Amino acid sequence: MIAVIDYKAGNLASVARALRHLGHECRVTHDPDEIRRADRIVFPGVGAAEKAMADLRALGLDEVLREACRAGTPLLGICLGTQIIFEHSEEGGVDCLGLLPGVVRRFPSPLFDGDVRLKIPHMGWNTVRWRKTHPVFAGMDPGAAFYFVHSYYPDPADPDLVVGETDYGRTFAAAVARGRLVAVQFHPEKSGRPGLRILDNFCRWG
């Protein structure tokens, strides 16, 4: 069973709908025991890091996620979920789960690409430059675009964590992985076929 972590952060139903569409059973849950028993964990999220961390702590899920990570349960972070996996976020200056080394930074304002001023949030479809192969990102065409909505981006302390990177006024880590943990800044559940492929790959990852 796949647990989709429910910590009141945004539209979790869309991730669950995409998984079910792919034929993978999942449960949207904040029950620690259910999450401990899960074969895989999807950790989505939309919203602010500070509030999300507070909600996770209040539900006791910060420790459950750390345990699951130590136990080697495959875990997929999405958007805010990805940001919270790192050590610290500039959003609200909050300490996060620290499952991966690095921090989450705000896009500087003003942000430029050449002499074009870029808008914040980074919202819409952008491509990912794949730096290495990974089973969860198997079959990705270099031209495939993914749907992003974010004002903060992950900045891993170890460049070796970066599987794919994206340019938006600067280059940031759009996909990271270490061991049984993978995390993406974009929304695979809203990124058409390439996004569904990533979710499906994750669910079949041996």
Add this chain to the structure above:
Amino acid sequence: MLTKRIIPCLDVRDGRTTKGIKFKNNVDIGDPVAMARFYYEAGADELVFYDITASSDHRGIMIDVVRRTAEEIFIPFSVGGGIRTVDDMRAVLLAGAEKVSVNTAAVQNPQIIDEGARAFGSQCIVVGMDVKRVERSARIPSGYEIVIHGGRTYMGIDALEWAREAESRGAGEICLNSIDADGTQEGYEMTLTRLVTDAVNIPVIASGGAGRPEHLADVLTEAGADAALIASMTHYGTYTVAEIKNELHRRGIPVRLQW
């Protein structure tokens, strides 16, 4: 590179799409869910449902359309029309829409933008603006005025002032509809779009007047729009989304070419 978005808009009344649409495939042209699926397959980057249901008794039907659509398409879509309260927003978002669009209600009660952004995040809140060209005046220095009721009621608010206010209240995006250009198929309102894209630092979706791919090219480059709403030019089968994107790509405009 961030791509420019092409967004088909579907008008829905009492759970049915209202414009007759000449798709060649076996698409039920009256069924908004089938239409959404068609556009998802055809490479639309996002979709907008505009609910023009007159009777509030029938509003629940739209929620059902949203729920069924969310199970079948995996790109963002938004819902506008008749959204008046935070509860209306919640119902649409819980049913599976990515964003909600507020228009008249925001003009009449701007606080709804703040409340929506606080409750669901700015990225969910699109402020739809209907705008008409008027004489420049002390009250309307840009010469573009906010209207409601399909352009029948002038609100005495300058479009640029309203765009800035919407941004400062927490709107994540502006959908800018020119009543003058709407339905003409002669091109977007370029001057208005340029003024608004210069006035705010949130994405602006240009709406009204698209008839040919070059209209999108113009509004996405010269007028600085981030996305372009289309309706008739693809609904009636004159162009496909792929044809439009290929033309934009040929002109060097970044678009999503694989789906």
